[in-house]
Amino acid sequence: MLSSTCFLKFLTVVLFLPCLAWSLSSDDYEEEEGEEGEKTPPPELGFCDYDHCRHLQVPCKELQGLNGSACLCPGTSSPSQPPDPPRLGEVRIWPEEGRAAVHWCAPASPVDEYWLELWEGGDPGRTGPRVLFNNTVRRAELEGLKPGRTYILCVVASNDAGASPVPEGGGEDFDADGTPLFGPCRHLSVPLRLRTLGAAYRKEGH
Numbered sequence: 001m002l003s004s005t006c007f008l009k010f011l012t013v014v015l016f017l018p019c020l021a022w023s024l025s026s027d028d029y030e031e032e033e034g035e036e037g038e039k040t041p042p043p044e045l046g047f048c049d050y051d052h053c054r055h056l057q058v059p060c061k062e063l064q065g066l067n068g069s070a071c072l073c074p075g076t077s078s079p080s081q082p083p084d085p086p087r088l089g090e091v092r093i094w095p096e097e098g099r100a101a102v103h104w105c106a107p108a109s110p111v112d113e114y115w116l117e118l119w120e121g122g123d124p125g126r127t128g129p130r131v132l133f134n135n136t137v138r139r140a141e142l143e144g145l146k147p148g149r150t151y152i153l154c155v156v157a158s159n160d161a162g163a164s165p166v167p168e169g170g171g172e173d174f175d176a177d178g179t180p181l182f183g184p185c186r187h188l189s190v191p192l193r194l195r196t197l198g199a200a201y202r203k204e205g206h
């Protein structure tokens, strides 16, 4: 009696297992087929013509709405959070003119506007009202830089929820290997050019 119960159990297991295995694998198969089926019929969505480093780049969400053309945008952080920090790219300095051209790349966040912060030593290097740039801008000019001085320059992005964080003291420009980190800030040294001192002093005067 006992032995026949055991045999039945054995039979159940032996017969059931292959059946289970078959049903699992056929489920997998059906799933794969389903995915492919979903992918093929509608035309492939391409990415929108959006470059987060391009000057005067319209926000991706607006590109999607331009002519009803469907395209994909990179994901962004939530609009209810302040933007992630932009990445400060190339900074070109013209020491003779006390001028610098600054380029940055947008964060993967909704941004309303940008501005630049400039410190000389511990002091704000900017006097007067903050210059705001709209969310398409990726390039700006700095003026009034003084030869032989060093500055900390940061780019800040803001939206309704607040402003992107600025690291204390501008953070690091390079990692331990000397690779540029492209954070939101840069330490700038304006070279001293004797030939241009006169012009620089005139600028400083006003």
Ligand SMILES: *[C@@H]1O[C@H](CO)[C@@H](O)[C@H](O)[C@H]1NC(C)=O
Pocket: 049, 063, 066, 067, 069
């Ligand atoms: C829609 O706009 C995109 C980019 O603005 C352009 O590449 C595309 O050709 C436009 N499509 C139509 C149907 O106008």
Ligand SMILES: *[C@@H]1O[C@H](CO)[C@@H](O)[C@H](O)[C@H]1NC(C)=O
Pocket: 133, 134, 135, 136, 137
């Ligand atoms: C954003 O600013 C740039 C540069 O000042 C300007 O050319 C552009 O028209 C502005 N765009 C919007 C949407 O205001």
